[in-house]
Every structure is written in C-alpha cells, then in structure tokens.
Amino acid sequence: MHYRKLDNGSFTVSAIGLGCMGMSEFYGPRNEEESIATIHLALDRGVNFLDTADMYGTGHNEELVGKAMKGRRNDIVLATKFGNVRGADGSFLGINGRPEYVRRACEASLGRLNVETIDLYYQHRVDANVPIEETVGAMARLVEEGKVRCLGLSEAAPATIRRAHRTYPITALQTEYSLWSRDPEDEILPTCRELGIAFVAYSPLGRGFLTGRFKSVEDFAPDDFRSKHPRFLGENFERNLELVRRLEQIASEKGCKASQLALAWVLAQGEDIVPIPGTTRRGHLEENIAALELTLSPQDLARINEVAPKGVTAGDRYPEHAMKVVNL
Secondary structure (H helix, E strand, O other), X not given: OOEEEEOOOOEXXXXXXXXXXXXXXXXXXXXXXXXXXXXXXXXXXXOOEEEOOOOHHHHHXXXXXXXXXXXXHHHOEEEEEEOEEEOXXXXXXXXXXXXXXXXXXXXXXXXXXXXXXXXXXXXXXXOOOOOHHHHHHHHHHHHHOOOEEEEEEEOOOHHHHHHHHHHOOEEEEEEEOEOOEOHHHOOHHHHHHHHOOEEEEEOOOOOOHHHOOOOOHHHOOOOOHHHHOHHHOHHHHHHHHHHHHHHHHHHHHHOOOHHHHHHHHHHOOOOXXXXXXXXXOHHHHHHHHHHHHOOOOHHHHHHHHHHOOOOOOOOOOOOHHHHOOOOO
16 A cells, blocks of 8 residues: 655555445435445555545444444544534525534544544534634644644635645645546645645546446436436437547557556646545445556646546536535
8 A cells, every 4th residue: 555644744654544434324225234344455455544434424424434444443534524504304405504514513423433533533524604713723632632633624716725724734735536537636736735735536436437337327327426417318328428438548558457557647636636536346445546556647647638628528527506615
C-alpha cells in the first residue's frame, strides 16, 4: 500500500480510501455481509481511510462501518459527515449548520459508529443560512473535547474555505473530482494548496460510469439514484459513453481496466489528493487497489487529457435542486 499525509503529517492515510456510501443506499441492491467483508479486506490490504456520513442510509451506514471496525479501530482513519438532515422515513429535510445541531449530530454519529473519537469530521454541505464561522466554531469545540481529531468541509467554495480555515484549521476538503468532474482545478484545488489543505476526491470513477460497466440506462436498478442524474440520461448518456470508449482504448493499450486508468489519473494529479472510490464488492476493491501500481508517463497523461479535457462531460453532475447546494 502507498500512503499520503493529512494535517501536516499527523495522519497517514492510504493513497486510496474506501467510500462506504453505496453499502447502505443510492446504488441499487445491497448485501451487508459482502459489504463488511469488503471493509475487512480493505483493512487487510492496508486501506486505512474509511469514509461514511450520517445521512447514508439514514444512519445505517455508520452502524455498518462501526460493526465492521470492531477490534480494528487502531488500524483506521475514520471520516464521517453531518449537515444533510433526513427524516426517519429517509426524506431530505434540508441542511443544518447551526452550532447546537453540530453537537447533536456528532454525538449521534459517535453512538452509531461505537467510537469515542472521529478522526475527520466534515460539514457535508454548507448551510447558507448560518455563517461558516459559527459552524466551524462549534466543530472546533468538539476537537477541544476530544470527540473529533480534525475538521473538514465538503463541497465548499474557495471563499468559504478561507473563512473556515481562519476560524479553525481545516485538514481536508472533499469534493467530487475525476476525469469527468474537473471543475475543482479552477479555484478549489489551488485554494487548498495555498492553505495546505488536503483534497479528498469522492466519486473518482464518475459514480462508476468510468469503469465501463454501464452500457445503457437499463443497467441501473430501479432505486439507483444515478438514473435521475443528468449525466446518465438520454443523449448525455450516449455522449459520455463515447468518452468511456476512448478511455477504454487507452486502458487496453496500457494493459489495465478503464477504472484503473481513471484512478491512476486522479492519483497523478498530486500527492495532496486522496481518492475514495466506493465499492460494495471485494473484487472491485482489488481492482481499485491495483491502480496504485499503474504508472502514467507524461505522454500518457497528455493523451488522457486530450480525450478527456476539462468540460468534456455532458450534463451536470447532480439534478438542478442538488446543484444549488454545492460549492457554497
């Protein structure tokens, strides 16, 4: 396993983390036994960076991760998030960054995870109605109390990142980043690098699309939320499929899978970037880990950039209502 540093070296995390969201919701059928086996295999293979959130499965994902971690806590850098509020029936109730909610959410996550401390605690989405200084101030008090080790933001704009960082040092910024979501390169990545904040790339495989496993919209289960995302609909789907075909050609010449090429590309963008591909299966996990051994030459990177330049993807990465709450 290869490792990278967070928080000026106070955390050593595997160069590829494990996103656990799909083990509880959003991506179709789930198998808890296989999911836990996948987490155990990840830990055995040196993947120590686990990512969850209180909203995934309305708490179920934290409970699952907590169960899988039993007896292995010291092997893990554990990240979870708060801020997206859901009802008991799974309905989305909005975003909450109020200080009293921050504390309540953290206490609930600690209970579900069955841990005393969360290593990296993110605000999942920025609450436009609460000054970021108030939210981060409440998060900082959790650090002082030993409930949290360090702080992160997810889908925050550069100005918000700066204000937050002035309030209390931000260790990591998590945002979608992949060959088909390169927007962070404009301002977010440069801001993080200026401030010494690590960048955690979620959906580095384009929500699975860059694996080449999806050939038509019929490949998605009825409850798979990707079927409602603009990039997976109609003409956008066909245009994006052509991008995958071009990447598959390069991958074939390199003797690897398209997913491994896509992950290797993210890894090659800087030692301060940690992708956290999600998977629910041990076989896919092994494929992702193998991407660490794939070396891309300057010529390879130039060719990939030629077939997948910034802005090549057809469609927004979220439906319209969800796009309104990213990069705030």
